[in-house]
Amino acid sequence: MDSARAADGQRRVAADQWDIDGWHILSSEAEKAPFDAAESVYETLVKQFPPIGKFWRSYAEHLTREQPNNHEAIVSLYDRAVKNAPTSIELWRSYLAYVSARAAEIPGSKHESDAIVVHERAVKYAGLDLSAHPLWTHYIEFVKKQTMLSDSQRRDALRRVYQRAVRTPMHNLDVFWRDYTTFEQTSNTNKEIGRTHLAENQPKNIDARAEYRARKTRREGLTLTALPVPPRGRAKESSQAQQWRRFIMHERSNPSSLAENDLHERVVHAFESALAPMHRYPDFWIEYMSYVHGTFSLEMERNAAKGYDKDSHSNGNANFTKRMADALKPILERALKALPHSVALHAQANWLYTRIGEPAKGVAALDALCKTHPSPLAYVHLMKAIRKHDGRDAARKVFGRARKDPKGTHPSVYVAAALMEFSVNKDSKVARNVFEFGLKNFAKNAVIATEYVNWLWGTGDLEYARVVLKKVMPDAKGTPAEVRRLWERWTDLEELIGDASTVDSVEAMWKESGVGRPETVVNEVLRRTRFLGFEGFTENELGAVSGIRTGTSDKSASASTGGGGRRDPRTGRRVGSSAGNKDNVGNGPSQRREDGQGSVLKVAIDMLQRMAAALPPVAAPPPAPDVLFRMIENTPELFLDTPAGRSTGGGPRKGKDGLGSKKRKSEDLTHVTGSGGMGIGAPDVFRARQAAKQARTR
Incomplete structure (x- = not known):
């Protein structure tokens, strides 16, 4: 492609591989060029955006136009396409048009049966889409024209397709039901x-229409045709990802009370639909793989509950593992290809490969990651995986590779290797040598020194731990937090085995270094006295030190961590637990205002988190936090101070003369004091007037 526009597209994608406009320019120019010149561009497009069906469709249709007799290459290309973009309606329509035309060339040939297989694949992978009606229409029309079937066979096949179509939530369901009704009324003698057939299927068609309306509402705002790009921190991309997550969560909640098999198909289709625009988001792949694996785990638990014994049902277990492997392996392969740099995804793939009985593939995936996108974390996971699969010597070779790789060598790799030698290989001498080697290559590094000291502490060699600390300190290298942990470890060690002079000496050096010192002496005493979540101060004393109401804020922290938090040294109760300080709970907005602006925001954040956790998932963009906080801060303390409260009689009302109307006051009084005295019920005007009339007659 020698056009100036194509050159501009090439320049743009070379400068930024995620330049969407540049890729669209290349796609349009490729359609105009001869196929031989455009083929490399098509391959680049589908490699960059595998789940985008329109690129695959252009590629296959271009090949079909210029090489119409090359059936094998065309079918092979279409098969590649639908494996990568299984939910693309336009791609499946193109594929169905091709196989139908080919079957029509030689009626009654094998091409007809091949076309039926393709139609079945189309409705299996994309038939649940709301816009799948063209696929079902094409399938029905093709069955009507089949010559390999007798009239009765064609009628039965057509009935089966019609019945599946009218039960599927999608556009034009009324048209399918009308056509099916006509078919049943005219095709049966x-x-x-x-x-009878219509009566059996009409309730299912009604359910499908209701589900269609519900799913249409849930999918509002979702972008289905956006080119998949990795997360770039843009608000629009983040919002779209959140909407897809909520949509999948809602589908998994089974709002329509579907049967288990139907629900599984619906959730899988939701994941596949989401992975078209979210192809470069690792969490979507991990959730998808976890869901599929979870369905098999649930089946295994059910079999165990029925009393099936694994040892006595080896053939059944083998079949079960094979079914799980057949379901997971295609997803794993696509995920690793989509995100070849993701350590978390490769580690999860290794975990799943071991579950399906193919651990070698998991090790191979991590090994490929270390070759193409090396990192210290990737080497750590490869060492662990290969130690379990290939043994000690193979893991040591990986450690050697990491040390020689500029992108892989790091103190964390030495720490992982040393701990593996000690805990798995039971070789403390080699573990010590690895730590020493790490300290030599990363002189005075705070991370490896801290882990080395912790290891020595665990083995009981406290004297040598002191030697290591003296070698490294006070010139340890690392972030302030890393260096602080090392200082804290040294002071704890001297408190344990030293005397007052050694403790004071370490404290003096720490103070002179000025790195990570506690802000006050009280904080330092609290740090030294803390143990396993117990605090040296009571809950109220901690609140006084921090300047916040611990009865509210610490309770929120405890709730958010599932009952964790600090413990009162006298009672053993967790700080902020339900049995905590009751004097600070339920004092209302006026008490929160007295605690200062920071406390108000802390309480507001906690209340919002609990409120959000209780709400059902909705497909709507979240409100701006600053607007929400402003509304909360401006909320009146009492209901009668709100506009709604004033409108129901809580505030003064004035009549035309400025003094108010007696009749209106009587009604307002009845409204506020009546209905149980709550002031929020609907006013009974008739009873109020009758009561006033009786009072006057008395």
């Missing part, structure tokens, strides 16, 4: 048979 016995009218009663047709009425």
Whole structure:
């Protein structure tokens, strides 16, 4: 492609591989060029955006136009396409048009049966989409024209397709039901048979229409045709990802009370639909793989509950593992290809490969990651995986590779290797040598020194731990937090085995270094006295030190961590637990205002988190936090101070003369004090007037 526009597209994608406009320019120019010149561009497009069906469709249709007799290459290309973009309606329509035309060339040939297989694949992978009606229409029309079937066989096949179509939530369901009704009324010699089939399927068609409306609402705002790009921190991309997550969560909640198999198909289709625009988001792949694996785990638990014994049902277990492997392996392969740099995804793939009985593939995936996108974390996971699969010597070779790789060598790799030698290989001498080697290559590094000291502490060699600390300190290298942990470890060690002079000496050096010192002496004493979540101060004393109401804020922290938090040294109760300080709970907005602006925001954040956790998932963009906080801060303390409260009689009302109307006051009083005295019920005007009339007659 020698056009100036194509050159501009090439320049743009070379400068930024995620330049969407540049890729669209290349796609349009490729369609105009001869196929031989455009083929490399098509391959680049589908490699960059595998789940985008329109690129695959252009590629296949271009090949079909210029090489119409090359059937094998065309079918092979279409098969590649639908494996990568299984939910693309336009791609499946193109594929169905091709196989149907080919079957029509030689009626009754094998091409007809091949076309039926392709139609079945189309409705299996994309038939649940709301816009799948063209696929079902094409399938129905193709069955009507089949020559390999007798009239009765064609009628039965057509009935099966119609019945599946009218039960599927999608556009044009009323058209399918009308056509199916006509089919049953005209194709049966016995009218009663047709009425029976219609009566059986009408409730399912009604359910499908209701589900269609619900799913249409849930999918509002979702972008289905956006080119998949990795997360770039843009608000629009983040919002779209959140909407897809909520949509999948809602589908998994089974709002329509579907049967288990139907629900599984619906959730899988939701994941596949989401992975078209979210192809470069690792969490979507991990959730998808976890869901599929979870369905098999649930089946295994059910079999165990029925009393099936794994040892006595080896053939059944083998079949079960094979089914799980067949379901997971295609997803794993696509995920690793989509995100070849993701350590988390490769580690999860290794975990799943071991579950399906193919641990070698998991090790191979991590090994490929270390070759193409090396990192210290990737080497750590490869060492662990290969130690379990290939043994000690193979893991040591990986450690050697990491040390020689500029992108892989790091103190964390030495720490992982040393701990593996000690805990798995039971070789403390080699573990010590690895730590020493790490300290030599990363002189005075705070991370490896801290882990080395912790290891020595665990083995009981406290004297040598002191030697290591003296080698490294006070010139340890690392972030302030890393260096602080090392200082804290040294002071704890001297408190344990030293005397007052050694403790004071370490404290003096720490103070002189000025790195990570506690802000006050009280904080330092609290740090030294803390143990396993117990605090040296009571809950109220901690609140006084921090300047916040611990009865509210610490309770929120405890709730958010599932009952964790600090413990009162006298009672052993967790700080902020339900049995905590009751004097600070339920004092209302006026108490929160007295605690200062920071406390108000802390309480507001906690209340919002609990409120959000209780709400059902909705497909709507979240409100701006600053607007929400402003509304909360401006909320009146009492209901009668709100506009709604004033409108129901809580505030003064004035009549035309400025003094108010007696009749209106009587009604307002009845409204506020009546209905149980709550002031929020609907006013009974008739009873109020009758009561006033009786009072006057008395």
